[in-house]
Amino acid sequence: MPSLVTPSLRRGRTSSPRILRAVSCSPLTAALLLSLALPVAAATPAIDAQAQPAAQASQADPAAPTANSQADEQDSVQGAAVGSSYFAASGAGDGSDDAMATGTNAVAVGASAEATGNFGVAIGSRATVTDAYGIAIGHNVTAGNTAIAMGDGAQATGQSAVAIGGSFFGSAFGDSDGARATGFGAVAMGAYAEAAGNNATALGWSATAMEDGAVAVGSSASAQAQYATSFGSSSAATAAASMAFGYAARAENDAAVAIGTFSLAEGFAGVALGYNATASGDGGTALGEGALAQGQQSVAIGASNASVSAQANGLGSVTVGAGSWALSDYGVAMGFDSHADAMYATALGAQAISTSDNATALGAQTFADGEEATAVGYIASASGLGAAAFGSGASALGAGALALGTNSAVTGVNSVALGAGSFADRDNSVAIGVAGAERQLTHLAAGTEATDAVNLSQLHAVADTLILAGGATVQGMGQMATALGGGAAYSSAGGFVLPRYALQGVGYSNVGDALTALDGAFSGLSQRLAWLETSGGGGAGGVAVGGGSADGASVAEGSNGVAIGAGASSGGQNGIAVGGDAYAAGPNDTAIGGNAKVNADGSTAVGANTRIAAQATNAVAIGEGAAVDAASGTALGQGASATASGAVALGQGAIADQANTVSVGRAGSERRITNVAAGTAATDAANVGQMQAGDARALATAKAYTDQQVTVMDDRFTQLTDNLGHRLSAQDRRIDRMGAMGSAMMNMAINAASSRSANGRIAAGAGWQNGQSALSVGYAKAIGERASFSIGGAFSGSDRSAGVGFGIDL
Numbered sequence: 001m002p003s004l005v006t007p008s009l010r011r012g013r014t015s016s017p018r019i020l021r022a023v024s025c026s027p028l029t030a031a032l033l034l035s036l037a038l039p040v041a042a043a044t045p046a047i048d049a050q051a052q053p054a055a056q057a058s059q060a061d062p063a064a065p066t067a068n069s070q071a072d073e074q075d076s077v078q079g080a081a082v083g084s085s086y087f088a089a090s091g092a093g094d095g096s097d098d099a100m101a102t103g104t105n106a107v108a109v110g111a112s113a114e115a116t117g118n119f120g121v122a123i124g125s126r127a128t129v130t131d132a133y134g135i136a137i138g139h140n141v142t143a144g145n146t147a148i149a150m151g152d153g154a155q156a157t158g159q160s161a162v163a164i165g166g167s168f169f170g171s172a173f174g175d176s177d178g179a180r181a182t183g184f185g186a187v188a189m190g191a192y193a194e195a196a197g198n199n200a201t202a203l204g205w206s207a208t209a210m211e212d213g214a215v216a217v218g219s220s221a222s223a224q225a226q227y228a229t230s231f232g233s234s235s236a237a238t239a240a241a242s243m244a245f246g247y248a249a250r251a252e253n254d255a256a257v258a259i260g261t262f263s264l265a266e267g268f269a270g271v272a273l274g275y276n277a278t279a280s281g282d283g284g285t286a287l288g289e290g291a292l293a294q295g296q297q298s299v300a301i302g303a304s305n306a307s308v309s310a311q312a313n314g315l316g317s318v319t320v321g322a323g324s325w326a327l328s329d330y331g332v333a334m335g336f337d338s339h340a341d342a343m344y345a346t347a348l349g350a351q352a353i354s355t356s357d358n359a360t361a362l363g364a365q366t367f368a369d370g371e372e373a374t375a376v377g378y379i380a381s382a383s384g385l386g387a388a389a390f391g392s393g394a395s396a397l398g399a400g401a402l403a404l405g406t407n408s409a410v411t412g413v414n415s416v417a418l419g420a421g422s423f424a425d426r427d428n429s430v431a432i433g434v435a436g437a438e439r440q441l442t443h444l445a446a447g448t449e450a451t452d453a454v455n456l457s458q459l460h461a462v463a464d465t466l467i468l469a470g471g472a473t474v475q476g477m478g479q480m481a482t483a484l485g486g487g488a489a490y491s492s493a494g495g496f497v498l499p500r501y502a503l504q505g506v507g508y509s510n511v512g513d514a515l516t517a518l519d520g521a522f523s524g525l526s527q528r529l530a531w532l533e534t535s536g537g538g539g540a541g542g543v544a545v546g547g548g549s550a551d552g553a554s555v556a557e558g559s560n561g562v563a564i565g566a567g568a569s570s571g572g573q574n575g576i577a578v579g580g581d582a583y584a585a586g587p588n589d590t591a592i593g594g595n596a597k598v599n600a601d602g603s604t605a606v607g608a609n610t611r612i613a614a615q616a617t618n619a620v621a622i623g624e625g626a627a628v629d630a631a632s633g634t635a636l637g638q639g640a641s642a643t644a645s646g647a648v649a650l651g652q653g654a655i656a657d658q659a660n661t662v663s664v665g666r667a668g669s670e671r672r673i674t675n676v677a678a679g680t681a682a683t684d685a686a687n688v689g690q691m692q693a694g695d696a697r698a699l700a701t702a703k704a705y706t707d708q709q710v711t712v713m714d715d716r717f718t719q720l721t722d723n724l725g726h727r728l729s730a731q732d733r734r735i736d737r738m739g740a741m742g743s744a745m746m747n748m749a750i751n752a753a754s755s756r757s758a759n760g761r762i763a764a765g766a767g768w769q770n771g772q773s774a775l776s777v778g779y780a781k782a783i784g785e786r787a788s789f790s791i792g793g794a795f796s797g798s799d800r801s802a803g804v805g806f807g808i809d810l
Contacts, residue, residue, distance in 0.1 A: 400652025
């Protein structure tokens with residue numbers, strides 16, 4: 001092993017070798033010392049002739065005094081200095097602060113430097129190496145086994161630890177306030193940085209990583225638990241496996257994640273993302289500036305507005321939109337400033353409000369105030385217990401009330417208003433118009449019970465002369481039947497044979513129902529197109545929004561379904577389930593409201609606790625607790641029930657238990673039909689005024705009325721045919737544009753996702769479908785190693801769509 005002798009040089013004479021020791025050392029150590037000493041020797045003038053004999057004598061007999069020994073000793077007493085202007089080490093010079101290298105091949109350089117570990121290197125005043133292969137450089141520095149300590153007061157006492165950085169104000173004699181790495185494999189860099197756990201890392205001024213595997217990066221960053229990670233000035237991760245990113249971000253529970261300035265994740269496995277976002281409930285998720293998720297497994301998405309942030313306070317609650325809140329368990333609030341204040345309450349739409357248990361408000365500025373109430377449509381309101389309002393401006397104030405149609409209103413208890421502008425102000429009544437704007441009630445079957453409504457054909461039977469009117473009347477009625485089509489017929493003996501129309505696989509026995517079904521199909525198509533636009537132009541994936549993994553929303557793979565709310569589930573193609581525990585089983589099913597259940601294909605249930613049985617295909621149930629148990633049945637109103645095929649139950653508690661009948665009440669709770677205009681067709685309802693007027697007027701006007709109606713009906717059918725053709729063509733083109741936009745967005749997204757550039761990637765995509773084309777442009781960029789975001793838009797004709805995405809690997 002090479003030996004290195006480095007005499008102290010001072011202006012041509014040797015001085016006492018107290019500070020820099022002559023040692024036998026390894027090649028690595030020799031190289032280190034030579035790198036310090038040889039440049040000094042090369043720059044130092046040769047030892048003068050007078051000094052050489054003395055030096056030689058000193059080497060021959062170390063105990064013998066040399067010619068310069070007295071001067072050297074005097075220099076040491078006054079403050080010994082070693083080396084030249086390129087290398088110097090000073091100390092007391094009286095032997096009290098000699099460097100000590102007692103370990104095998106150890107090196108000690110500097111006053112009171114000490115290397116007791118084998119192959120250790122201690123350089124600097126009071127530098128200390130206590131174990132093998134340690135390296136200590138700087139004043140008052142300590143290094144342990146295979147550890148490295150650099151900087152004033154740095155301490156690397158853990159095996160293989162690294163401590164780099166001195167104290168801010170400097171350390172007093174004996175103090176150790178520089179970087180400290182005391183754990184096995186720990187790394188501490190920066191003034192006052194401390195890494196106490198095994199394999200812990202602390203980087204930055206006063207950064208601390210106190211437990212095994214902890215990481216703290218940034219000024220005053222703190223990682224206080226096992227495997228905790230803290231990035232950012234003053235950030236803190238205080239629980240096991242927690243993560244805090246950003247200035248003053250805090251993750252205070254196990255597996256919690258806080259990302260963003262002043263973000264706070266207090267709940268177990270909670271996630272807070274955004275400036276001042278807070279997730280305080282276990283499993284809660286808060287996304288956006290000031291978002292607040294307080295309930296267990298709650299979700300709050302949206303930045304705060306001027307006064308309030310998105311808040312999900314209840315168990316399993318969901319909020320989406322700035323200023324939205326869900327204060328109770330399983331509430332759902334989606335839309336700007338939407339509020340769901342009670343259990344299982346649902347508010348969807350900008351400023352929608354649902355304040356009572358199981359209440360549902362769908363649409364901008366809708367208001368559902370009564371328990372189990374349902375309001376659907378712009379500024380619609382339902383305040384009564386079990387009330388339901390459908391249509392823009394519709395209002396249902398009484399208990400069990402049903403308002404169906406734009407600006408329809410019900411103030412009476414258990415009353416029904418059907419049609420735009422209809423008004424029902426008396427209890428247990430049905431209104432299909434308003435004073436001065438009455439409507440005809442058409443396609444009314446002949447009554448058989450005392451409480452049944454009568455139609456015009458029954459009035460005609462009373463008038464013997466109507467039967468004797470002759471061939472002209474019969475011929476006119478036959479012409480009307482021919483115009484109606486669908487197998488309709490008329491004879492004086494057998495009366496009218498009702499038509500039968502087939503639309504989308506469902507049979508209808510009158511023109512009104514057929515037109516209503518056709519309009520409903522178009523409305524459904526428009527809603528689906530609106531959904532496609534909102535989703536960025538189409539695609540095969542569904543949407544599921546819910547709280548927590550145990551009772552979250554679910555959508556069948558590739559079904560294009562939508563499930564929103566805790567426990568909501570959509571299992572069929574194009575199914576929609578909105579509300580806590582809502583369930584849409586089959587294709588084209590719609591279930592809206594807390595605990596709404598649809599078990600049959602092509603059926604719709606709107607309102608809390610609504611139910612459609614498995615055999616009730618193509619059925620409709622609207623209103624809290626409404627139920628349909630037979631195919632093509634319809635139940636409108638709280639607790640309404642349709643148990644027979646094709647039956648219709650209208651109003652709270654109404655029961656329709658006979659096929660192809662309409663019931664507006666039940667035995668013992670019958671209702672009157674008010675504001676009925678005078679009937680004109682064979683199946684029209686008759687009012688009391690017509691009954692009192694008798695047969696004379698009907699007989700006088702029968703033929704003229706029939707001729708007129710045949711002409712009007714023919715014109716209407718012609719207009720309907722033309723309009724239908726135009727609407728179908730327009731919808732076909734729009735659907736093709738949506739498909740082209742979806743294809744363009746998909747191809748753009750695939751290309752953007754493969755970005756490897758630090759500046760991100762701009763991507764474009766094009767799509768075509770049935771002659772329609774679309775263009776999509778987007779941008780994607782990775783944020784660090786685990787996060788990324790993307791933004792894009794698609795264009796086709798007058799249609800536009802846009803979307804933004806964000807992802808992080810956990």
